[in-house]
Amino acid sequence: MASNNKLPVAKHLNDAEYKMLLNAYSKHNRSMGLEARKQFSLSDITKVKRNIAERCFEVHYSNGEWFKYYTNGTWG
Secondary structure, eight states: OGGGSSSSGGSOOHHHHHEEEEEEHHHHHHHSOHHHHSSSOOEEEEEEEETTTTTEEEEEETTEEEEEEEETTTBB
């Protein structure tokens, strides 16, 4: 994946990490109802931080909520 196609807040991730992020995001998004999804679109992500110790990404949204997206495709 070319870095110019990545979300601006996730440009620091390598291609493998970005793929893991999108995988967990898509599973999380599909688990939500339609109303909730409106607050958690890709464009609502304001920050993505690597958490090496926990093998996850800390994903912050514009509504103030954040989730841990794990490399195995789960979230918490």
